[in-house]
Amino acid sequence: MAIVKMKRLRLIGMAAERDELLRQLQRVGCVEIDEPEDQGSDPDWNGLARVSDTALAEREAENASLQSALTVLDRYPKEKEGAFQPKPRVTEQQLFDGQVRAEARKAASAISAGEKHLAQLQSEMARKKSQLQSLTPWKELDLPLETAGTRDMAVLFLSFPANTDLEQVSKALEEATELSELQAAGADREFQYAVLFCHRSGLEDGLNALKPFGFARVALRGWTGTAADNIRRLEGELDQLAREGQEEEKNLAGQTGHREALRLAIDQTEQERRREICKSRLMASGSAVFLEGWLPADQEKALEEALEPFTCAWETQEPAEEDYPKVPILLKNNPLTAPLNMITNMYVLPAYDGVDPNPLMAPFFIFFFGMMMADMGYGILMVILSLVMTRKMHVKGTMKDMAGLLMLCGISTFIMGAVTGGFFGDFIPQLAKLINPNTTLTALPALFTPLTDTLAILVGALALGLLQVVTGMAVSVVRKCQAGEAADAIGNEVAWWIILAGIPLAIFGIGTVAGVPVVLVVGFLVLIWGSTREAKGFGKITSLIGALYNGVTGFFSDILSYARLMALMLAGSVIATVFNTLGTVTGNVVAFILIAMVGNLLNFALNLLGCYVHDMRLQCLEYFGRFYKEGGKPFKPLLYDTKYVDIVKEEP
Structure with a gap:
């Protein structure tokens, strides 16, 4: 540890x-x-x-x-x-088998070539589908697409917006030039298509007459024959490409071995x-x-x-x-503290001359999580999830730490749920009342409940916060004394301990001499000495003011942060109760169980994330800030790190 x-x-x-x-x-x-x-x-x-x-x-x-x-x-x-199939176990010799590697290289080459060919086929199919889409509006036109007109007659392929009235277009064209005709060809969602036949002498007047209708010339270069002929040819080519693609897909599927x-x-x-x-x-x-x-x-x-x-x-x-x-x-940690590595790694590793925070954090994190979650049903779900991850999914690394943390926090959650009488909220009393309205079971046995003992839970949460903050200060004192900075420890942490002890003593009149609260005064004198001993002149006053302000605001704001322990316990209990109550409205046992379980699962998921985040915040900000020296980089040795198999030692 x-x-x-x-x-x-x-x-x-x-x-x-x-x-x-x-x-x-x-x-x-x-x-x-x-x-x-x-x-x-x-x-x-x-x-x-x-x-x-x-x-x-x-x-x-x-x-x-x-x-x-x-x-x-x-x-x-x-x-x-099978479900949650473990990784294959191989020896080092099997891992570095040259024949397997040669097989894999050959397969990769074939798969790469097949995938490239398939991509080419798909690209060609996309191109031909685009061509087919552009020709479809001209399908009914019995006119070769390469038609460009004669010396005296112009033939133009045109498009108009979809909402254009082609009859009005034809009338406007007739008024502009008599030697012209507009023949409708087809339409799609955006445009209508038509062919303009016009004597070249009246072509300019005809085009001017079409301008108000928003026409555009359509380029059909490269096509020969009618649109219908080209469409039939493209459909045949697409069918052939599709067959080739299916064959290539079949070949690739055959490589799965x-x-x-x-x-x-x-x-x-x-x-x-x-x-x-x-x-x-x-x-x-x-x-x-x-x-x-x-x-x-x-x-x-x-x-x-x-x-x-x-x-x-x-x-x-x-x-x-x-x-x-x-x-x-x-x-290096034991099974109780090792899962906390995931939190330390998410925050930042300690410096080499710092202290491992996991043993100092584990009891607080695990207990705080259980206090916020506080439900036997949720605790059982967490333990089951942890067992599935470790026994069936065979997780490693961070996921293994997560599974271990789920187990520890699940046990803590179950214990706190037993203390507060919560099993998926008030699921059991509500179910009993639904089955038998005359039941005397109104609540499970509990030492205290979040809904009725809120003030007591708040006081307890703040007391736990005080305990953790003081523990952090104690660790800081020990570390400073080990580093030869005992005076700094006395002037900072020890001074505040004396002041905190002196406040209740002064209130109850204990240790008071001639009306002077001796312990409290001693604490302030030590604080004055500690905060001003390295300052000079007017700097002594500013140092003292800074120490008082930072100490009071920082210390008490940190303690108040622990009120979230009560808030999350209360929120989880209320939400569970609300969903259970919604289930009882139906008056049907089956409907009640369905609604209550769905609601509790949602509440469980939200609480699982919320409790983790808030618990980690208490550790990283309020606790670590008292003693933690960060700045370490992780140890990354050269080792076997496999993704798809597990390496086992060969038999001697």
Whole structure:
């Protein structure tokens, strides 16, 4: 339950063993290889150059190709699998099977070619459909589309807005020139189409007469024959393209048997890509390579055993204080506190010389969540959801932390629900009353209820807030004393403790001498000393005013923030009761259960998110602000990290 102690690793090895050395480090999975810094100014780097090759780009390109092929196959029905099927378990040898990779490459190439051909077919079909759409309005026109007229007669293909009266257009045309005729061709949703036959001597007058009707000339270049002939030809070509597309889809669907090989190859190339990234961080000089990185101190023995077969020299060093900002952070927690990692990671990791917040946060977060949710039914749902995630879905990483947090908070929610008598709100009493109006069961047994003991719950919430804030201050005092800053701890945190203790003592007259509240006065004197001891002149007054203002407003505003514990408990209980009451209005047991369950599920989902957000806010702002030193970066060792399979150790 602490920040894992790290050591700086420096290693010089043979260039010929570089690839196998990286493989071994990946198997061990405890070394983070750093990007070298200050190469020009550090004499240790003289004569070394960065390792450079094209393997990383090749691995990335291959991985992208395999992933693209798998994405194509995901369009087709997958093989039947049981619900929440776990990942296949393979050995390292099976993961890096060359035959599987060759199969995957061949399949990816075929799938890529098929997908490209299918895209070409679809593009050609789209083009021909567009052509077909443009010719459809001219389908009834028995006139070759290449007709351009004669020496004396002009033939123009025109379009008019859909609401145009073509009879009026014809009358206007006849008035402008007698040697003309307008023949309607067809229409679509936006336009009407027509052909203008006009003697060239009257063409200009005819076109001027058409201008008020908003006509436009239609270009039908490249077509020969009538529109009907071209439409029949296009429909035949579209049918042929559709058949080819179906055949290509069938061929692609036939590649689904390579799905597992593709998945395995993707995981394989991903591990190689990770090694190549680390390889690009190495330095080389002739036949030697140099790497620098970090490893957990408790893994030094495992690293020693892993490096024994190699010709290399290596050393580890404790990080100097100036190196702390560079040291990667790894938190070591037990099953109770480990799920809180997801909150710490969402906020920011602690600095290397800080403190692991998870053990300090776990009891408060879990209890606060249960207090806000406070319902046995909701607690049972959370526990079931957690079990499904861990036992059936086999989640890992952040999702595993989430499942663990659901379990812990679900238990807390159930306990608080038992204390407050909530089971999906007042579901059981309402159901009992609906079944038997004369029932004496009006509520489940409870120590207190949100709807009747609101003030008591508010006072309790503020008391819990005071406890957490004081705990944060206590952690700060300990950390400052460890850092040799005891005077600062006394002048800040301890002074306020004395003042807080002195206020109730002064109210009840305890510890008062000659009418003077001694404890309270001592607290203020310590605060004055602590806030002004490093200031000079008029700065002492401003420092004291600032300390008083920030202390009073900050401290009490933080305490008041914990009123949200009562507010969310009350809100969840009221919403559940409202939905249960709506169900009883029907007077039917089945309808009541349906309405109540739907409403409670909605309330559960909203509360699950709301309680998490507000609980995390209390921890990150009101609590962490008292002692937390942030700024750490996560420890990212070179290790096997697979997406589609789980690696198991080979049998000896």
